[in-house]
């Protein structure tokens with residue numbers, strides 16, 4: 001399982017020819033590791049292996065609301081470290097922005113809360129932040145939101161059709177996720193059978209490989225994305241967009 005140039009070329013041709021124009025992208029923490037934000041489950045570097053200092057009953061507790069009610073401090077320790085502003089989007093983020101710029105992005109589903117999609121230039125109305133994000137906050141009891149116009153717009157435009165939209169896709173690109181957390185993990189399966197699904201990840205995940213048109217690019221996503229951009233003839237534009 002190495003990067004398959006030939007298959008990437010086929011996907012690039014699909015896009016270049018205009019046959020894929022409603023591209024749905026699904027991302028996880030792996031798209032942001034090159035930006036310096038740890039993912040959750042990678043051995044050694046993953047967040048869940050490095051939370052001992054927070055004294056948690058189990059690592060995932062830092063994101064569990066029942067635990068948070070008892071003691072919100074560990075979450076705030078983490079939030080401070082991960083807060084947007086200190087990190088720059090990766091070229092993979094920029095690629096999603098480029099898809100949007102070229103009117104080829106139907107929707108981006110992200111599990112990430114780092115807001116790097118927006119920072120890269122993906123329009124907020126095209127982003128579904130499946131696990132919330134730092135862009136918005138509200139009281140967990142009275143639900144009173146802290147005002148944030150951009151956040152409201154994102155929620156308003158993105159939330160209602162979450163589960164139906166993958167069925168509209170004519171190409172699905174999945175970047176940097178273990179696909180272990182539901183319901184997000186089930187999204188790639190919602191793509192119609194005939195729709196090609198392209199995975200950029202360190203490892204094979206989900207049901208990738210079970211469909212004839214699955215394309216699996218193992219390795220760092222930024223490398224795979226550059227490859228795809230090369231095939232598309234978009235490389236120069238992408239690098240420019242990324243650097244800003």
Ligand code: OAD
Pocket residue numbers: 027028029030031033034039040041042046060063111112131175176177178179180181200201202203205219220221222
């Ligand atoms: P994980 O840490 O579970 O998975 C990250 C995946 O990205 C792994 O398969 C890595 O091998 C891969 N990866 C890491 N760096 C990469 C790179 N540069 N290029 C390509 N692949 C890379 O993160 P998620 O799948 O996002 O939920 O985790 C899902 C959810 O679990 C998170 O949103 C969070 C967590 O509990 C909540 O907090 C609700």
